[in-house]
Amino acid sequence: MSLKEHIDLQRLPQHVAIIMDGNGRWAKKQGRPRIFGHRNGVKAVREVSEAAAELGVEYLTLYAFSTENWNRPQLEITALMALLVETIRKEVSTLMDNNIRLSAIGDLQQLPGKTYAALQEGIDITKENDRMTLTLALNYSSRWEIVEAAKEAARAAQLGKIKMDDLDAATFAEFLATSTPDPELLIRTSGEHRISNFLLWQIAYAELYFTPVFWPEFRKKHFYEAIIDYQHRERRFGKISEQIV
Numbered sequence: 001m002s003l004k005e006h007i008d009l010q011r012l013p014q015h016v017a018i019i020m021d022g023n024g025r026w027a028k029k030q031g032r033p034r035i036f037g038h039r040n041g042v043k044a045v046r047e048v049s050e051a052a053a054e055l056g057v058e059y060l061t062l063y064a065f066s067t068e069n070w071n072r073p074q075l076e077i078t079a080l081m082a083l084l085v086e087t088i089r090k091e092v093s094t095l096m097d098n099n100i101r102l103s104a105i106g107d108l109q110q111l112p113g114k115t116y117a118a119l120q121e122g123i124d125i126t127k128e129n130d131r132m133t134l135t136l137a138l139n140y141s142s143r144w145e146i147v148e149a150a151k152e153a154a155r156a157a158q159l160g161k162i163k164m165d166d167l168d169a170a171t172f173a174e175f176l177a178t179s180t181p182d183p184e185l186l187i188r189t190s191g192e193h194r195i196s197n198f199l200l201w202q203i204a205y206a207e208l209y210f211t212p213v214f215w216p217e218f219r220k221k222h223f224y225e226a227i228i229d230y231q232h233r234e235r236r237f238g239k240i241s242e243q244i245v
Protein backbone atom coordinates (compact mmCIF):
# COMPACT_ATOMS: atom_id res chain seq x y z
CA MET A 1 0.00 0.00 0.00
CA SER A 2 1.47 3.37 -0.98
CA LEU A 3 1.69 6.25 1.48
CA LYS A 4 -1.03 8.11 -0.42
CA GLU A 5 -3.43 5.20 0.00
CA HIS A 6 -3.17 5.56 3.79
CA ILE A 7 -4.96 8.90 3.51
CA ASP A 8 -8.68 8.95 4.32
CA LEU A 9 -10.05 11.25 1.63
CA GLN A 10 -13.23 11.78 3.63
CA ARG A 11 -11.26 13.40 6.48
CA LEU A 12 -8.93 15.74 4.63
CA PRO A 13 -8.12 19.14 6.08
CA GLN A 14 -9.98 21.68 3.97
CA HIS A 15 -7.16 24.20 4.41
CA VAL A 16 -3.44 23.53 4.88
CA ALA A 17 -1.00 26.35 5.67
CA ILE A 18 2.77 25.98 5.33
CA ILE A 19 5.75 27.89 6.71
CA MET A 20 8.33 27.08 4.06
CA ASP A 21 11.60 27.19 5.95
CA GLY A 22 15.18 26.05 5.53
CA ASN A 23 16.04 27.26 2.03
CA GLY A 24 19.10 29.17 3.22
CA ARG A 25 20.47 26.40 5.45
CA TRP A 26 19.89 23.80 2.72
CA ALA A 27 21.95 25.92 0.29
CA LYS A 28 24.67 26.61 2.85
CA LYS A 29 25.05 22.88 3.53
CA GLN A 30 26.23 22.50 -0.03
CA GLY A 31 28.33 25.65 -0.10
CA ARG A 32 25.91 27.50 -2.38
CA PRO A 33 24.40 31.01 -2.04
CA ARG A 34 21.07 31.33 -0.22
CA ILE A 35 19.18 32.15 -3.42
CA PHE A 36 20.12 28.68 -4.72
CA GLY A 37 17.97 27.39 -1.85
CA HIS A 38 15.04 29.64 -2.79
CA ARG A 39 15.31 28.57 -6.42
CA ASN A 40 15.13 24.93 -5.39
CA GLY A 41 12.26 25.81 -3.07
CA VAL A 42 10.13 26.51 -6.13
CA LYS A 43 10.16 22.79 -6.98
CA ALA A 44 8.73 22.05 -3.54
CA VAL A 45 6.02 24.70 -4.07
CA ARG A 46 5.03 22.98 -7.31
CA GLU A 47 5.04 19.47 -5.77
CA VAL A 48 2.99 20.47 -2.75
CA SER A 49 0.46 22.46 -4.79
CA GLU A 50 0.00 19.45 -7.06
CA ALA A 51 -0.25 16.99 -4.16
CA ALA A 52 -2.79 19.14 -2.32
CA ALA A 53 -4.97 19.69 -5.39
CA GLU A 54 -4.82 15.99 -6.36
CA LEU A 55 -5.98 14.94 -2.89
CA GLY A 56 -8.83 17.45 -2.79
CA VAL A 57 -7.48 20.02 -0.32
CA GLU A 58 -9.44 23.20 -1.10
CA TYR A 59 -7.10 25.86 0.28
CA LEU A 60 -3.31 25.94 0.47
CA THR A 61 -1.60 28.96 2.00
CA LEU A 62 2.17 29.42 1.74
CA TYR A 63 4.26 31.88 3.77
CA ALA A 64 6.53 33.24 1.05
CA PHE A 65 7.75 36.57 2.47
CA SER A 66 7.14 38.10 5.88
CA THR A 67 7.19 41.78 6.81
CA GLU A 68 10.36 40.95 8.81
CA ASN A 69 12.09 39.50 5.73
CA TRP A 70 12.86 43.06 4.52
CA ASN A 71 15.66 42.96 7.11
CA ARG A 72 17.58 40.40 5.03
CA PRO A 73 20.55 41.44 2.85
CA GLN A 74 19.33 43.58 -0.07
CA LEU A 75 20.84 41.15 -2.59
CA GLU A 76 18.71 38.29 -1.26
CA ILE A 77 15.54 40.42 -1.21
CA THR A 78 16.07 41.56 -4.80
CA ALA A 79 16.75 38.00 -5.94
CA LEU A 80 13.68 36.67 -4.10
CA MET A 81 11.40 39.31 -5.60
CA ALA A 82 12.74 38.53 -9.07
CA LEU A 83 12.24 34.81 -8.43
CA LEU A 84 8.64 35.45 -7.46
CA VAL A 85 7.98 37.31 -10.71
CA GLU A 86 9.68 34.57 -12.75
CA THR A 87 7.85 31.78 -10.91
CA ILE A 88 4.39 33.32 -11.06
CA ARG A 89 4.77 34.03 -14.81
CA LYS A 90 6.11 30.55 -15.50
CA GLU A 91 3.58 28.68 -13.37
CA VAL A 92 0.39 30.44 -14.47
CA SER A 93 -0.19 27.85 -17.20
CA THR A 94 0.26 25.01 -14.66
CA LEU A 95 -2.26 26.74 -12.40
CA MET A 96 -4.69 26.98 -15.33
CA ASP A 97 -4.12 23.32 -16.30
CA ASN A 98 -4.86 22.27 -12.72
CA ASN A 99 -7.80 24.64 -12.22
CA ILE A 100 -6.04 26.38 -9.30
CA ARG A 101 -6.87 29.94 -8.32
CA LEU A 102 -3.98 32.15 -7.20
CA SER A 103 -4.56 34.54 -4.32
CA ALA A 104 -2.39 36.63 -2.00
CA ILE A 105 -2.52 38.14 1.49
CA GLY A 106 -0.26 40.79 2.95
CA ASP A 107 0.62 44.42 2.47
CA LEU A 108 0.86 43.87 -1.29
CA GLN A 109 0.99 47.55 -2.30
CA GLN A 110 4.43 47.82 -0.69
CA LEU A 111 5.92 45.08 -2.91
CA PRO A 112 8.23 46.15 -5.74
CA GLY A 113 6.15 47.22 -8.77
CA LYS A 114 7.15 44.26 -10.94
CA THR A 115 6.34 41.70 -8.24
CA TYR A 116 3.00 43.35 -7.56
CA ALA A 117 2.14 43.46 -11.26
CA ALA A 118 3.05 39.79 -11.86
CA LEU A 119 1.04 38.78 -8.82
CA GLN A 120 -2.05 40.75 -9.87
CA GLU A 121 -1.78 39.33 -13.37
CA GLY A 122 -1.60 35.76 -12.00
CA ILE A 123 -4.55 36.42 -9.70
CA ASP A 124 -6.57 37.88 -12.56
CA ILE A 125 -5.85 35.11 -15.06
CA THR A 126 -6.74 32.35 -12.59
CA LYS A 127 -9.71 34.01 -10.89
CA GLU A 128 -12.37 31.67 -12.34
CA ASN A 129 -10.55 28.47 -11.26
CA ASP A 130 -12.28 26.58 -8.49
CA ARG A 131 -10.51 23.32 -7.67
CA MET A 132 -8.14 24.81 -5.08
CA THR A 133 -7.12 28.27 -3.92
CA LEU A 134 -3.36 28.77 -3.57
CA THR A 135 -2.70 31.79 -1.38
CA LEU A 136 0.74 33.34 -1.14
CA ALA A 137 1.41 35.29 2.04
CA LEU A 138 3.65 38.10 0.79
CA ASN A 139 4.84 41.00 2.87
CA TYR A 140 2.58 39.42 5.44
CA SER A 141 2.63 39.22 9.20
CA SER A 142 -0.18 38.28 11.48
CA ARG A 143 0.19 41.23 13.81
CA TRP A 144 0.03 43.59 10.81
CA GLU A 145 -3.13 41.82 9.66
CA ILE A 146 -4.79 41.98 13.09
CA VAL A 147 -3.92 45.65 13.58
CA GLU A 148 -5.31 46.47 10.12
CA ALA A 149 -8.49 44.53 10.94
CA ALA A 150 -8.85 46.41 14.23
CA LYS A 151 -8.54 49.73 12.38
CA GLU A 152 -11.14 48.62 9.81
CA ALA A 153 -13.52 47.50 12.56
CA ALA A 154 -13.10 50.81 14.39
CA ARG A 155 -13.74 52.69 11.13
CA ALA A 156 -16.88 50.62 10.47
CA ALA A 157 -18.11 51.41 13.99
CA GLN A 158 -17.39 55.11 13.50
CA LEU A 159 -19.42 55.11 10.29
CA GLY A 160 -22.25 53.31 12.03
CA LYS A 161 -21.87 50.20 9.83
CA ILE A 162 -21.44 47.96 12.87
CA LYS A 163 -22.26 48.39 16.54
CA MET A 164 -19.19 48.16 18.78
CA ASP A 165 -21.04 45.85 21.18
CA ASP A 166 -21.96 43.48 18.36
CA LEU A 167 -18.31 42.84 17.56
CA ASP A 168 -17.46 39.22 18.30
CA ALA A 169 -14.84 36.77 17.00
CA ALA A 170 -16.86 35.92 13.88
CA THR A 171 -17.57 39.54 12.88
CA PHE A 172 -13.99 40.59 13.67
CA ALA A 173 -12.67 37.80 11.43
CA GLU A 174 -14.52 39.39 8.51
CA PHE A 175 -12.10 42.33 8.72
CA LEU A 176 -9.03 40.10 8.38
CA ALA A 177 -7.14 39.80 5.09
CA THR A 178 -7.99 36.10 4.86
CA SER A 179 -11.39 35.17 3.48
CA THR A 180 -10.64 31.44 3.65
CA PRO A 181 -11.81 28.98 6.29
CA ASP A 182 -9.27 28.60 9.12
CA PRO A 183 -6.49 26.09 8.40
CA GLU A 184 -6.91 22.78 10.21
CA LEU A 185 -3.26 21.90 9.63
CA LEU A 186 -0.14 24.07 9.81
CA ILE A 187 3.15 22.59 8.61
CA ARG A 188 6.59 24.07 9.29
CA THR A 189 9.68 22.61 7.67
CA SER A 190 13.36 22.70 8.68
CA GLY A 191 13.05 21.63 12.32
CA GLU A 192 12.14 25.05 13.74
CA HIS A 193 9.27 24.97 16.23
CA ARG A 194 7.91 28.50 15.83
CA ILE A 195 4.92 30.22 14.27
CA SER A 196 6.84 33.38 13.28
CA ASN A 197 3.89 35.77 13.10
CA PHE A 198 1.90 33.61 10.66
CA LEU A 199 -1.91 33.35 10.76
CA LEU A 200 -1.99 33.72 14.56
CA TRP A 201 -5.73 34.33 14.66
CA GLN A 202 -6.62 31.65 12.13
CA ILE A 203 -4.62 28.79 13.70
CA ALA A 204 -6.48 28.94 17.03
CA TYR A 205 -7.48 25.27 16.63
CA ALA A 206 -5.07 24.10 13.92
CA GLU A 207 -2.97 21.00 14.36
CA LEU A 208 0.73 21.90 14.21
CA TYR A 209 3.12 19.64 12.32
CA PHE A 210 6.88 20.17 12.40
CA THR A 211 9.27 18.27 10.17
CA PRO A 212 13.08 18.44 10.03
CA VAL A 213 13.03 18.32 6.21
CA PHE A 214 14.39 21.50 4.62
CA TRP A 215 11.87 23.14 2.27
CA PRO A 216 13.85 22.54 -0.98
CA GLU A 217 13.71 18.81 -0.19
CA PHE A 218 10.02 18.74 0.71
CA ARG A 219 8.17 16.43 -1.67
CA LYS A 220 4.70 14.91 -2.10
CA LYS A 221 5.54 12.05 0.25
CA HIS A 222 6.37 14.52 3.04
CA PHE A 223 3.04 16.25 2.47
CA TYR A 224 1.23 12.89 2.64
CA GLU A 225 3.08 12.09 5.90
CA ALA A 226 1.83 15.36 7.40
CA ILE A 227 -1.77 14.61 6.35
CA ILE A 228 -1.58 11.07 7.78
CA ASP A 229 -0.21 12.44 11.05
CA TYR A 230 -3.05 14.97 11.14
CA GLN A 231 -5.60 12.22 10.60
CA HIS A 232 -4.29 10.39 13.67
CA ARG A 233 -4.88 13.39 15.92
CA GLU A 234 -8.01 13.78 17.98
CA ARG A 235 -9.41 17.28 17.50
CA ARG A 236 -11.34 18.14 20.66
CA PHE A 237 -11.96 21.91 20.36
CA GLY A 238 -12.04 22.22 24.15
CA LYS A 239 -14.29 19.18 24.66
CA ILE A 240 -13.32 15.84 26.21
CA SER A 241 -12.64 12.63 24.26
CA GLU A 242 -16.01 11.03 25.07
CA GLN A 243 -17.87 14.02 23.58
CA ILE A 244 -16.18 13.58 20.21
CA VAL A 245 -18.19 11.47 17.79
Ligand code: FPP
Pocket residue numbers: 020021022023024025026038039041042045062063064065069083084087088136190215
Ligand atom coordinates in the same frame (compact mmCIF):
# COMPACT_ATOMS: atom_id res chain seq x y z
C1 FPP B 1 12.44 30.38 4.06
O1 FPP B 1 13.74 29.87 4.06
C2 FPP B 1 11.97 30.72 2.72
C3 FPP B 1 11.61 31.97 2.28
C4 FPP B 1 11.66 33.15 3.14
C5 FPP B 1 11.18 32.21 0.89
C6 FPP B 1 10.33 31.16 0.23
C7 FPP B 1 10.35 31.38 -1.22
C8 FPP B 1 10.35 30.41 -2.17
C9 FPP B 1 10.25 28.97 -1.86
C10 FPP B 1 10.48 30.80 -3.58
C11 FPP B 1 9.31 31.17 -4.38
C12 FPP B 1 7.99 30.88 -3.85
C13 FPP B 1 6.79 30.99 -4.45
C14 FPP B 1 5.61 30.82 -3.59
C15 FPP B 1 6.57 31.24 -5.87
P1 FPP B 1 14.90 30.70 4.79
O2 FPP B 1 15.53 31.57 3.78
O3 FPP B 1 14.33 31.38 5.97
O4 FPP B 1 15.89 29.55 5.20
P2 FPP B 1 16.82 29.51 6.50
O5 FPP B 1 15.90 29.51 7.69
O6 FPP B 1 17.53 28.22 6.35
O7 FPP B 1 17.72 30.70 6.45
